[in-house]
Amino acid sequence: MRLQSYACAYPSLRESLFVSTTPTVYDVAQQSGVSIATVSRVYRNPDSVRVETRERVLAAARALGYVPSGNARGLASRSTGVLGLCFPDYSDPDAEAEAIEAEEEDAATLYSDQIIRGMERAARRHGYALLIAASLEGGPESLVAKVAGRVDGFAVLARTVPTQELEVISRRQPVVMLAGPREGTDHLDHLDHIEVANFDGQHELTRHLIEDHGLRRPAYIGSAEESPDVEARFRGYLAACRSGGVQVSDEPDLRVAMMTQAEGQRAVDVLLAREGERPDALVFANDQLAVGALHALQQQGLRVPEDVVVTGFDGIPLSRLVRPALTTVRQPMLRMGEEAVELLIKRLTGARDAEPVSVMLPVTVVRRASCGCGREKDAGRGRHGRH
Amino acid sequence: MRLQSYACAYPSLRESLFVSTTPTVYDVAQQSGVSIATVSRVYRNPDSVRVETRERVLAAARALGYVPSGNARGLASRSTGVLGLCFPDYSDPDAEAEAIEAEEEDAATLYSDQIIRGMERAARRHGYALLIAASLEGGPESLVAKVAGRVDGFAVLARTVPTQELEVISRRQPVVMLAGPREGTDHLDHLDHIEVANFDGQHELTRHLIEDHGLRRPAYIGSAEESPDVEARFRGYLAACRSGGVQVSDEPDLRVAMMTQAEGQRAVDVLLAREGERPDALVFANDQLAVGALHALQQQGLRVPEDVVVTGFDGIPLSRLVRPALTTVRQPMLRMGEEAVELLIKRLTGARDAEPVSVMLPVTVVRRASCGCGREKDAGRGRHGRH
DNA sequence: ACCTAAAATGAATGCGCTTACAGTCGTATG
DNA sequence: CATACGACTGTAAGCGCATTCATTTTAGGT
Incomplete structure (x- = not known):
């Protein structure tokens, strides 16, 4: 029984300052001449203890270097905080x-x-x-x-x-x-x-490209890994194209292995190498890809947004620091x-x-320079998503 | 005693799937026909339990939705992980x-x-x-x-x-x-x-400005709040100036209230408004200030680094995205x-x-365009700090 | 089949704290 | 002056698990 320690522990205050074992309620109680229940109350419910007693307990606790054990507390009270x-x-x-x-x-x-x-x-x-x-x-x-x-x-x-x-x-x-x-x-x-609201965000962004900027030949660059979020974005894109009367295939125009800047650069090279008419907008599944693409396009001598529009998704800080600043969808x-x-x-x-x-x-759809939106900062933003 | 619950609990397996109280070792033990000691061993030291028994216990645990209580574990073993x-x-x-x-x-x-x-x-x-x-x-x-x-x-x-x-x-x-x-x-x-190594970092950066770029009229912009780190930077700056034969005062040329971009802009306005020769280098206590300064200088029609050199401290991501990219000291x-x-x-x-x-x-001192260093990317960096 | 060492398991105890529940006083009431 | 009541404080019983020691199995050897 723990109680035995009451009898012989702590020959003097001086000694007890150098305890090697971590102090517990028992030590504090012993030192301040109260029961462990009172020590506990000092911490759990200070007002239920007389001021004078409380001070005495706290002083002892301080002297001993006492810190309540979260484990014991959690165990006894069935919650951890x-x-x-x-x-x-x-x-x-x-x-x-x-x-x-x-x-x-x-x-x-x-x-x-x-x-x-x-x-x-x-x-x-x-x-x-x-x-x-x-x-x-x-x-x-x-x-x-x-x-x-x-x-x-x-x-x-x-x-x-x-x-x-x-x-x-x-x-x-x-x-x-x-x-x-x-x-x-x-x-x-x-x-x-x-x-x-991945779907809604991409939908609204795509709608904006089609209706407000009159783009008709978008290309969607997605990812090989099929995360539900990324898929929802593509579906939003598809739906917006459909209802905007723009014809696109059921699959992304390109799937990259990873959603990184490097892959974004490669994506541009691949897309531009294809025969047929060049897309007038590159819709990327995330910002990293889009930023990579911006670099690649610059190298190829193509201007954004004049020659081709670029958009991302996520709203990472970097997206507004690149030039042109990236139109994107910000996730909260x-x-x-x-x-x-x-x-x-x-x-x-x-x-x-x-x-x-x-x-x-x-x-939030954030319209910036990469889609052709200028300084219409406040006018050009809106929130989207059902609850 | 807990043991009493052995007698009547869990009339059937079917029932026990809907326990309202969270299951414990006792429940698992009871369900799998072993003692709590064995249940504990299955988790702490699986190899000490016969495979057959172990499987039985784990099955029961899964069926009951048992998760060991971190609190009890921590209390008993005197460590939390x-x-x-x-x-x-x-x-x-x-x-x-x-x-x-x-x-x-x-x-x-x-x-x-x-x-x-x-x-x-x-x-x-x-x-x-x-x-x-x-x-x-x-x-x-x-x-x-x-x-x-x-x-x-x-x-x-x-x-x-x-x-x-x-x-x-x-x-x-x-x-x-x-x-x-x-x-x-x-x-x-x-x-x-x-x-x-605040001191060393700022020291080396300052040395670089003086010796490699031949700057002779630096100005240091510090902070009003006296954090030891920021003070160490200033001392590094001072020491480098001294040993480089550049005369500066014992106090920062300016102290700002907060280390923000806005204050950085204000700082430039204040400094340029002063009479006397214009500084050829602005050494800021952190990157935020420096970035703000970059904006202000541009507005004033001053070119960086041609007209005035600017440096920061911290190495925040933003520092390499601004134009000109900021020479700074990266903290790990x-x-x-x-x-x-x-x-x-x-x-x-x-x-x-x-x-x-x-x-x-x-x-790491990161030399970029704002001090006049060009594309000498790899050559222009070095680590500094004693251990 | 019998004995012994090793392996597996069980019983019992306590980790440090919370929390009913049961006192103990001191004081306002009848 | 006895009773009651409120404000504090102490007592005791776990909380769920790890762990020591004792006990039971099992495997190994002859």
């Missing part, structure tokens, strides 16, 4: 090291950074801390399980975690799925869910992080068994 | 909202993002997750204490946490201080410590995060009482 985020580790460390050497630090502004910032901020507002972990494989000792075991609820970037594992975990705590439509719908249909990543926390909090505070929520975040 | 980071919350949410509306998303690449990424990655390599929290005030229930109570060790960005509080906490677990020299040295001299933030984790791990795995370590990370 921590929210979590699992995201994939996109970055190949080697590639990135090279990139940094080569000053390609744009890669620096990652998707996940924004979400992390958004979540951290929102979590803090609610008094929570944030636990983050990029996931690797599954298995009983997977990072996801580790995160899940340490938080009150967490968010997962789509396609990060085996759905089966998520299914199990989500039975015992709130989970929010980020981006990507709920897959299959078979298992995960009871998760809350946040996605971005920061907001996605905040929204995720709000959903989790909602589940945590009552609405445990409410119907699963699905939030569609609106995107 | 989590590292922490405390950083200040620079961003004024309102200001940022505006910034985003105005497409000023450069603010997006924050100091802390890089460190977080670096730490997360390194932590993962060692099997740890990362807990992050931007700190506010102190007090017994401060976020720092909360973080400290939940991790095995953590890093703190300088000036984030009251040193007194840190002093107490660092008695019981490893803490690494990031950036900023160890203050006072009175209390925190037993913490590990990582800083950046990502690496700082990684290094922090390495130090923590080292403390955690044995070297508990070793002498406190102080790491000085080297910086």
Whole structure:
């Protein structure tokens, strides 16, 4: 029994300042002459303890270097005060090291950074801390399980975690799925869910090109990997072309292996080498590709937007710094992080068994020079996306 | 006693799939006909359990939706498998909202993002997750204490946490201080410590201006807030001027209120309005200021670098995207995060009482167009900083 | 088949804290 | 003056898991 230590511990205050074992409530209690319950109350509910007693306890705690154990606290109170985020580790460390050497630090502004910032901020507002972990494989000792075991609820970037594992975990705590439509719908249909209006964004952007700029020969450059988000963009493009009376094929005009600047440059070379009439607009699945294309076009001596229009998707910072500035669709990543926390909090505070929520975040079409829009900064923007 | 639940719980498997209480080792043990010790072993040390038994336990765990409680685990084993980071919350949410509306998303690449990424990655390599929290005030229930109570060790960005509080906490677990020299040295001299070679970086950059470009009338634009890092930069500048035979005053030629682009613009206006000979080089304490200055100079019809040279500090992505590209000193933030984790791990795995370590990370002087350096990309760079 | 060492498992204890529940006083009421 | 009541504080019972030690199996050897 712990109580035995009451009898003999701490011969004197002087001694106890040099404890080698980390101090606990028992030590603080002993030192300040109260019970452990009172020590606990000083931290959990200060007002329930007489001022005089409280001060005495706090003084002892300070003297001993006492910090409440989050683990013990969490165990006893069945909640941790921590929210979590699992995201994939996109970055190949080697590639990135090279990139940094080569000053390609744009890669620096990652998707996940924004979400992390958004979540951290929102979590803090609610008094929570944030636990983050990029996931690797599954298995009983997977990072996801580790995160899940340490938080009150967490968010997962789509396609990060085996759905089966998520299914199990989500039975015992709130989970929010980020981006990507709920897959299959078979298992995960009871998760809350946040996605971005990819379809609407690309649709509106394409409509703008066709109707406002009179373009009739667009080409769409997509990706080989079939992420639901990217697919939704293409469908938005298709739909806009159809309703705009522009004839295009059911498939992207080109699929690149990765969505990088380098691939964007290659894409331009490939497209321009094809016979037939040159496209008057290059619609890229993301900004990285589009920026690469800008470089390639310049090298080929083609002017943007006079000779050919270029658009991207994502709204990364770089998109407005290139020349010409890139017309694109901005994704509200920061907001996605905040929204995720709000959903989790909602589940945590009552609405445990409410119907699963699905939030569609609106995107913003940002019209800049690369599509021919000039300085009509404010006039040329609008938000799109149903709720 | 918990054991009582053995008797009546779980009338049938069918039922048990709908437990409302979250399952524990007891449930899994009961369901798979073993003791809780064995369940625990399956997760902690799988090889110590017969394959057949292990499978049975895992099957039961899956069926019940069991996830080990990180809290209980941490409490029993006295370690969490989590590292922490405390950083200040620079961003004024309102200001940022505006910034985003105005497409000023450069603010997006924050100091802390890089460190977080670096730490997360390194932590993962060692099997740890990362807990992050931007700190506010102190007090017994401060976020720092909360973080400290939940991790095995953590890093703190300088000036984030009251040193007194840190002093107490660092008695019981490893803490690494990031950036900023160890203050006072009175209390925190037993913490590990990582800083950046601010002095050396600014020194080398200034030397380059003086010796390689023959500039003789530099002006230094510093900040009103006296952060140790920024001060070190100024001292590096001073030292280089001295040894280069260039006469300058002991104080920055100008101190701005905040280190923002807007202030950078104002700084140029102020400096050019002064009587006397115009400086031939403007040395700014960070990139933001320098970029603002670039705009202002252009407006004033002055050419960079022909009429006046401009340099920054930090190496933010924006610095290489502006025209002319900015000569600056790159800080290895990502690496700082990684290094922090390495130090923590080292403390955690044995070297508990070793002498406190102080790491000085080297910086890189990046010579670009704004100082007159041309395309001599590779030749024009070097690393500086002692270890 | 019998004995022994090694492997697998179980029983029991405690990690540090929260939280009913049960006192203990001091003081306002009847 | 006895009773009640409120404000504090102490007692005790876990929270879910890791782990030591004892016990049971199993494999190995002869």
